[in-house]
Amino acid sequence: MPLPSRPPAIPAMTRYFVKKAITLLILLFLVSITVFAVLFALPGDPAQIILGINATPETLANLRAQLGLDRSFSAQYFGWIGGLLTGHSSMSINYDMPVFDLILSRLAVTGPMALMAMVFAVVISLPLGIYAARRQNRTGDVTVMFFTQLGLATPEFWLGILLMLLFAVHWKLFSAGGFPGWSADFIGSFKALLLPAFALGVIRAAILTRLTRSSMLDVLREDYVRTARAKGLRERTVVYVHALRNALVPVLTILGLQLGQLLAGAIIIENVYYLPGLGRLVFQAIGQRDLPVVRDIVLFMAAAVVVVNFVVDFAYAALDPRIRVK
Amino acid sequence: MTQSLLEIKDLSVYFDVPEGVARAVDGVSFNVLPGETLALVGESGCGKSVTSMSILGLIPSPPGRIERGRIIYSGRNLLEEKEEHLRRIRGNEISMIFQEPMTSLNPVLSIGRQVAEPLMVHRGLSREDATAEALSWLERVRIPAAAKRLEDYPHQLSGGMRQRVMIAMALVCQPRLLIADEPTTALDVTIQAQVLTLMHSLKEELGMALMLITHDLGVVAQVARRVVVMYAGQVVEEAPVADIFDNPFHPYTQGLLRSMPRLGQNKGRLAEIPGTVPVLTETIAGCRFAPRCAHQFDRCRIEAPPLFEIADGRRARCWLKRYPDRRKAHV
Numbered sequence: 241m242p243l244p245s246r247p248p249a250i251p252a253m254t255r256y257f258v259k260k261a262i263t264l265l266i267l268l269f270l271v272s273i274t275v276f277a278v279l280f281a282l283p284g285d286p287a288q289i290i291l292g293i294n295a296t297p298e299t300l301a302n303l304r305a306q307l308g309l310d311r312s313f314s315a316q317y318f319g320w321i322g323g324l325l326t327g328h329s330s331m332s333i334n335y336d337m338p339v340f341d342l343i344l345s346r347l348a349v350t351g352p353m354a355l356m357a358m359v360f361a362v363v364i365s366l367p368l369g370i371y372a373a374r375r376q377n378r379t380g381d382v383t384v385m386f387f388t389q390l391g392l393a394t395p396e397f398w399l400g401i402l403l404m405l406l407f408a409v410h411w412k413l414f415s416a417g418g419f420p421g422w423s424a425d426f427i428g429s430f431k432a433l434l435l436p437a438f439a440l441g442v443i444r445a446a447i448l449t450r451l452t453r454s455s456m457l458d459v460l461r462e463d464y465v466r467t468a469r470a471k472g473l474r475e476r477t478v479v480y481v482h483a484l485r486n487a488l489v490p491v492l493t494i495l496g497l498q499l500g501q502l503l504a505g506a507i508i509i510e511n512v513y514y515l516p517g518l519g520r521l522v523f524q525a526i527g528q529r530d531l532p533v534v535r536d537i538v539l540f541m542a543a544a545v546v547v548v549n550f551v552v553d554f555a556y557a558a559l560d561p562r563i564r565v566k
Numbered sequence: 567m568t569q570s571l572l573e574i575k576d577l578s579v580y581f582d583v584p585e586g587v588a589r590a591v592d593g594v595s596f597n598v599l600p601g602e603t604l605a606l607v608g609e610s611g612c613g614k615s616v617t618s619m620s621i622l623g624l625i626p627s628p629p630g631r632i633e634r635g636r637i638i639y640s641g642r643n644l645l646e647e648k649e650e651h652l653r654r655i656r657g658n659e660i661s662m663i664f665q666e667p668m669t670s671l672n673p674v675l676s677i678g679r680q681v682a683e684p685l686m687v688h689r690g691l692s693r694e695d696a697t698a699e700a701l702s703w704l705e706r707v708r709i710p711a712a713a714k715r716l717e718d719y720p721h722q723l724s725g726g727m728r729q730r731v732m733i734a735m736a737l738v739c740q741p742r743l744l745i746a747d748e749p750t751t752a753l754d755v756t757i758q759a760q761v762l763t764l765m766h767s768l769k770e771e772l773g774m775a776l777m778l779i780t781h782d783l784g785v786v787a788q789v790a791r792r793v794v795v796m797y798a799g800q801v802v803e804e805a806p807v808a809d810i811f812d813n814p815f816h817p818y819t820q821g822l823l824r825s826m827p828r829l830g831q832n833k834g835r836l837a838e839i840p841g842t843v844p845v846l847t848e849t850i851a852g853c854r855f856a857p858r859c860a861h862q863f864d865r866c867r868i869e870a871p872p873l874f875e876i877a878d879g880r881r882a883r884c885w886l887k888r889y890p891d892r893r894k895a896h897v
């Protein structure tokens with residue numbers, strides 16, 4: 241049977257969208273202030289680090305003025321945010337190029353990797369969770385639960401290294417790290433992201449499988465599932481339409497929140513696999529006190545999480561008509 | 567005698583619970599005739615729902631299991647049928663309505679879709695045709711502005727409206743038997759009467775049989791032709807409706823009648839049957855009702871009474887059939 245029928249009621253949906261969009265903007269503003277304030281308060285003078293300890297006070301003062309570090313907190317904040325909003329990027333201290341361009345080029349690695357990881361996570365966790373729920377406390381369920389427990393206890397960098405040793409070093413099916421670039425070698429680039437994305441995705445799948453299972457177990461006990469059976473629907477329809485649509489609501493929420501952890505995981509896994517992604521960039525930028533880069537990437541990542549959760553809220557409302565009216 | 571539409575024979579359904587084995591249904595037999603309204607009554611927990619859910623194979627397993635018995639429909643034992651055959655009967659030849667209209671409809675699917683589904687799966691109708699037919703059924707159960715309601719979700723409807731939707735959904739394939747498990751218990755009194763009247767008139771129109779589960783004897787008096795009284799997982803009395811009200815045999819049935827609110831009687835304390843239902847996980851030597859029975863004597867506590875034939879079409883599980891003079895006059 242084909243999945244959900246028609247688009248949800250428009251006016252309720254529009255109201256819901258506007259409300260959520262306003263919340264989103266306020267949230268983004270607060271995030272930007274927090275990011276800025278934290279980095280502002282952080283000890284360590286970028287000018288000093290760039291010029292080294294032998295710099296004269298004059299050159300230091302000059303560089304500070306050039307970087308805008310001598311201005312007040314609010315002046316610096318509004319200068320930064322104004323720049324972001326009008327599309328004027330600050331320059332990276334270390335790379336001598338606009339931070340926007342830097343982020344964009346690195347996003348070409350991290351974006352697809354995060355997406356692939358999410359796909360892995362969903363493709364693994366949904367069927368496994370449903371399978372486990374339908375065989376509650378039987379061998380299949382216990383086995384699945386054992387592996388999710390294992391997954392929860394496994395650090396992703398360790399799994400990343402293990403996969404690399406196995407597939408790249410031992411079986412030589414993949415290259416052990418590095419990234420050829422999409423235009424130079426598309427297939428190679430895809431393959432380079434496969435293992436790290438899998439490592440990230442499998443770890444995410446552990447928690448998502450458990451969540452899908454428990455959500456599905458709750459829903460399978462519901463009266464409307466009994467009604468669906470009593471109507472003579474096929475078991476497929478009962479499970480994948482009547483039960484799953486309800487069970488997905490909580491799973492989706494967590495899926496959105498998982499993105500934050502995924503980006504944190506990316507920082508580590510990109511270092512394991514020598515991938516020139518956002519995570520590696522921010523890691524290096526912190527080491528080099530490349531303040532503009534750190535600031536913009538942290539804001540970007542935070543904004544990505546907030547925006548994805550906004551989208552999730554939306555999907556949530558499309559899935560559950562009751563949310564639209566609340 | 568007319569050929570039964572459905573025959574339940576010696577049905578036992580047990581549940582494995584932490585305390586042991588709950589014999590929720592223990593040797594229940596009765597039949598449903600074509601086109602009749604049969605009421606199944608008894609206190610909460612006596613096994614009415616479990617009995618009715620066994621018919622469609624809806625007992626959750628685990629913890630439930632059908633211990634023994636047969637359920638004969640169209641010459642076949644439903645308990646031994648393949649899941650696929652049972653599925654073709656559900657919602658098509660035998661439909662069921664549940665107690666809780668608030669939770670029995672799927673919150674994320676539209677009303678129209680939920681009512682149309684049985685038509686698509688059993689009649690093979692296209693979505694458009696099924697929806698058109700669903701609409702005519704929503705009108706038949708008197709849902710105002712039904713066309714606008716097709717796209718609505720359950721949370722947008724009142725309890726009474728939802729139960730009407732449930733009825734429409736159960737009837738779209740024009741079943742031969744409708745099992746209604748306390749269809750009005752969760753509704754306001756005024757709505758209860760409306761829904762009941764609606765169900766009864768549709769039943770007459772379609773000529774289907776109705777198995778009405780309830781603990782409201784007022785409802786029984788209104789619509790039923792025959793009554794089966796259950797107590798602690800067993801049938802204790804079975805009789806035409808007039809006999810149940812005018813001349814109940816079993817002390818439990820008499821107690822039920824006394825606890826029934828009458829017209830004019832205000833909502834004060836009703837004459838309740840003293841004591842509580844036995845724990846289903848414990849084996850009871852004698853009659854299960856004996857501890858609460860005003861007429862009980864030694865034999866009742868030692869040996870469980872069989873289901874005696876009282877008259878043609880009347881049965882009662884009580885030793886008073888054998889020892890009529892033990893019946894106390896004043897209670």
Ligand SMILES: Nc1ncnc2c1ncn2[C@@H]1O[C@H](COP(=O)(O)OP(=O)(O)OP(=O)(O)O)[C@@H](O)[C@H]1O
Pocket residue numbers: 581582583588590608609610611612613614615616617626629630781846
């Ligand atoms: N899922 C279950 N798990 C364990 N025991 C159950 C389950 N369902 C029913 N039972 C047992 O079966 C007994 C009878 O339940 P049933 O729902 O048939 O009662 P009922 O007569 O329909 O009562 P009510 O009027 O409250 O609906 C219960 O007392 C309970 O012990």
Ligand SMILES: [Mg+2]
Pocket residue numbers: 614615616747748
């Ligand atoms: Mg019940």
